[in-house]
Amino acid sequence: MSRDSHRPNKKKELSKLAQSLIAISALSPGLTMVVGQYSAVTLYVHAVMVQALAKQSADLPIPMPDCESVICFFRNTPRKLEQLRGIHNMLGISALATDNFKLAYREASRELDWTSPAAIATLSLGREEREASCIVLQQPAGAAPDIEGLLHLRRAAEAIGAYLILLCPDLIYDANSSSIPNELFVVAPCPPNPGFDEAFVFSCPELASPLNQASGKVLCCVRLTDDGLETEITPYVADDLKTRLMAILKADEWSLEEIGKLVGLNKSNVSRKLRMVFGAVPDGWDGAMLAEWLEACDLDPIDEEDSSAGDSDDEDGDDDEHQPDDWEADDDAGDDLDDLDHAKPVAPASRNERNTRNNDIVIPRKQR
Template sequence: MSRESHAPFKQKKLNKLAKSLPAVSELRTGLTLVVGHYGELIHLVHYVMVKELSMAAANLPVPMPDCSSVLCVQSGPLRQLEQLHGLRVQLGFSAPPFEKCQFVDRVASCALDWTNPASVSIVCRLNIVKDGGCVVLQQPAGQNPDFEGLLHLRRAAEKYKARIILFCPAVADEAKFSGVANELFVAAPCEPNPGFDEGFVVSCPELASPLSPASGKVLCCVRLGEDGLKTEITPFVADDLKTRLMAILKADEWSLEKIGKLVGLNKSNVSRKLRMVSGAVPDDWDDAMLDEWIEACDLDPIDDDSDDDDDGDEGDDLNDLDRANPVAPVGRNERNTRNKAGLTLRKQR
């Protein structure tokens, strides 16, 4: 039996294994760090994480636990805290999903570094920590946490079986802090899906797998409406919109040829790009939403009257090995002329 005959069965086994990876246990007790370059999106990342925590949802890479209460502590000058309060109202922190949340603003000359000894002692004395609850803190912009302070926070949370979540938007090297925290999330800005204002990816490096590049990652898209922030959390597919659109169309039972005609690739390149990608059709998917995606990807709609044999490959993929170089047909008279020339040369020899 040839090697090619085993390929479909092997791919089927890999897909089953990849689908089994996301089943993980809930957020551990102890210290959780949310690191990455997301300083400009800190309030949006904070909103999504706190909302999922308050609802004990399982939309993030690691399911959130069912906490009786969540305490969010902010610090800084009075005027800054007043602005922050107004922003929380605008984002919708007073909505029903946040019923479990309490918000405490601590006035100080500047935002507190929650890993210095004085701040650590404040956190460790909180009743919610001693009762095994959850505290959400935020490091000042541009300030890295202190290792010794992180260890003290971790020990306190482990002692009382509590959870302390610290947002660190200035930490770029997650590997440097991976051994300090009980849980680690990485947040990074990303192009949002059409119809949303901002987007970011939340990943858990511990769940990364070569069998599934999207394992342990989710895409969070948000838009601000009149009644607060609207969020959409979906499994991560790709950073670029075009690949996300291809995955949606494949899930919508489009043929590879038709997808390739839309995006300018042949079907084998489409197959390669979607080999380890699993997409889903969004809710309320219709022609209008498809047109919105096509416009966002800067593509031209498919002309139904166009030649079906034209795969539309513009040659922008280096892996395109599916086309053989065309060979010009040779006429009978030209072949006879070549043969006669060859015989004449042989006779002369």
């Protein structure tokens, strides 16, 4: 049976396997922390999380709350709040505001640490916020959360069955940070795909699987356009662009030899890097997009004329007139082994020709 006859069934099986490895459970009520050293892309991380919550979509394939309303609290000085409003308008977050999604801007003398007693007292969980609601908070850059404050926020959210998501852009993921919240997410910046401004990996350590490095992890690429923030969320493949490109080419039915020749690796290395990797071909994939990826990966572009250049030169006999006078001698120069591999056949000589050729040979006197 041919290879093509197996292709549809193979794709279907891989799709089922991929779906089983990224099975997602519901988010537990209580405290959810988003940790990592991602202060440089905090605004984008916040925007991606908020968009997924506001639309109640599965665009972000990590555990998300099944909530009835979403409230984002911002406490800062009047000048900082004005700046935040402008940023949220630019990112398109303000346009998401509905009865079930609110942006609460409250003035304060300074940006508050949400784990401090003063901030916890002003939050007043249970009065304005109700059961099955989701509250999104963001720690100030460089402020380490207080352990007692985190425990208080967790108990308060659990008591009313609410979901409290706290973004901590400067908290390193370790055993201490993972033992406090009900749920924990980790964010790590990485190089973006060609055409995007920034990118980060969003992961849930509890969903990690040794059989699939993409389990519980997604790649979020963002770019700012005139219409707001444009986001591309894809399954995680790798941090480096070259491996992502190889996964795309594999999904585009390139052979391992073709991929290796393009990226400068042998077939075994390509196979090893793409083991248990489930890539997908981006929408609108064409030669121009491939050239953009090759440039981003510092790879040489594909020369489409290489395959046809030799044939066109052989067919055109007039090209011989434009060669230099010694071109025939240059054609013979090269590796002797290559000459043996490509030896030209010699026509057999007749008996008279062989006799004539032998008479011309001078035999030394000692041999006579």
